[in-house]
Amino acid sequence: MHDVAPLERPDPSVDGPAGAMDAEPQLLPAGTREWQVRGDWTLMxxxxxxxxxxxxxxxxxxxxxxxVLWDLRALRRLDTAGALTLWQGWGGKPPARLLWQPEHVTLFAQFMQPEALAAPPQRQRPGLRNALPGLRALSAHAVDLLALVGRLLLDAGQLLRHPSRIGWREISANIYRTGAQALPITALVGFLVGLTLSYLISRQLKTYGADIFVVNILGLAVLRELGPLLAAIIVAGRSGSAMTAQIGVMRVTQELDALSVMGISHTVRLVAPKVMALALSLPLVALWTSALMLLGGVAAASAQLRLDPAQFLHTLPGVVEPVNLWLGWLKSVLFGGLIALLACHFGLRVKPNTESLGQSVTQSVVTAITMVIVVDAIFAVLFSDVGL
Structure with missing residues (x-):
């Protein structure tokens, strides 16, 4: 505790002529174990x-x-440079006896809070210590995501018992935003990827005289792997970032706090509609993307191998088993729910500032795309003997 007394400010006329630019900084003895700081303690x-x-x-x-008693009440002006000079002269800590003005508190508070300013941080050796912050952040994300899934499951039970509480309009709006509005970009990208892939495959098959097998390779790759994966990556970058930004802005504008005050669950009002909508819309977007990829493949095969488009479409159902289509749909449902869940997770973790909002949107997109690829690889290993 410091001896801070609300005494009256001395007459400022003793500090020098009124209107002087800079008064001489002074450190004067005022008695036994008492020093008075006067004048302008500024950078200039x-x-x-x-x-x-x-x-x-x-x-x-x-x-x-x-x-020693330090009396700062006679100071005319004090800035950060002057406060730092006093602070360093005191040995990096506030004196036991101190008299100051209320406006001085803010200047010295910046030195009192971080105790590490008194000594420079020691450089850590590379190794496990440098990995600990990353592991802590990863574990914190895992715990928060698991808690979000738990709350979502608990709220899903209540929604099943009370269907009237389901936000059908919000689900419909999210299906339109994540599904219908994503059709143009997925059509363009899917057609070009299918065109390029078919062109490269056709060049290789033509060398060995196996032109007809382009239907097998392209159909299996598109319906089972590339169509759902490409649609999920596009939706994660387009719709996942939008979901994170929407919830993050609600955090910045304190709308999430308002929902909590009104007793409205974040998972019921925000998370559940987005997860349900994307889990429903992404399989349809994946089917649309796969169809456009096959259309691009047909165009390339027709130009490169002189393959009749009718023959391509007639041969496709016979060489690609229907289980591959259902497997692609199952992955798309899982991808959609995972993308929406991660987007809401990072949106709810946004702090009330714009810098945190930008970082969370970036982390949301990168994490969603990474997890989609990881889950797709797991499916490829687990179902390697299905439909092949």
């Missing part, structure tokens, strides 16, 4: 004399038999 007034005053302050404190 102390220029070239910071070290001198730090040494004088440290010398005054060390020469006294007991705690």
């Amino acid at each position: 007034a102390l220029r070239g004399r910071h070290t001198e005053f730090r040494q004088r302050i440290a010398h005054a404190a060390s020469d006294s038999d007991g705690p």
Whole structure:
């Protein structure tokens, strides 16, 4: 505790003529174990004399038999440079006896809060210590995501018992935003990827005289793997980022706090409609993307191999088993729910500032795309003997 007394401010006329630009910084003895700080302790007034005053302050404190009383009430002006000079002269800690004005508290508070400023941080050796912050952040995300899934499951039970509480309009709006509005970009990208893939495959098959097998390779790759994966990546970058930004802006504008005050669950109002909508719309988007990829493949095969489009479409159902289509749909449902869940998770973790909003949107997109690829690889290993 510091001896801070709400005493009256001394007459400012003793500090120098009114209208002087910079009053001389002064450190004057005012009695036994008492020093008075007067004048302007600013960057300009102390220029070239910071070290001198730090040494004088440290010398005054060390020469006294007991705690020194420092009186700052006669200061005319004080800025961060002056406060830092006093702070360093005191040895990096507030003195036991101190008289100051209320406006001085803010200047010295910036030095009192971080205790690490008194000593420079030690450089850590590379190794496990450098990995600990990343592991802590990963575990925190895992715990929060697991808690979000738990709340979502509990709220899903209540929604099944009370279907009237389901936000059908919100689900419909999210299906339109994540599904219908994504059709143009997925059509363009799917057609071009199918065109390129079929062109490269046709060049290789033509060398060995196996032109007809382009239907087998392209149909299996598109319906089982590339169609759902490409649609999920596009939706994660387009719709997943939008979901994170929407919830993040609600955090910045304190709308999430308002929902909590009104007793409205975030998972019921925000998370559940987005997860349900994307889990329903992404399989349809994946089917649309696969169809456009096959259309691009037909165009390339027709131009490169002179393959009749009718023959391509007639051969496709016979060489690609229907289970591959259902497997692609199952993955799309899982991809949609996972993308929406991660987008809501990072949106709810946004702090009320714009910098955190941008970081969360970036993390949401990168994490969603990474997890989609990881889950797709797991499916490829688990179902390697199905439909092949």
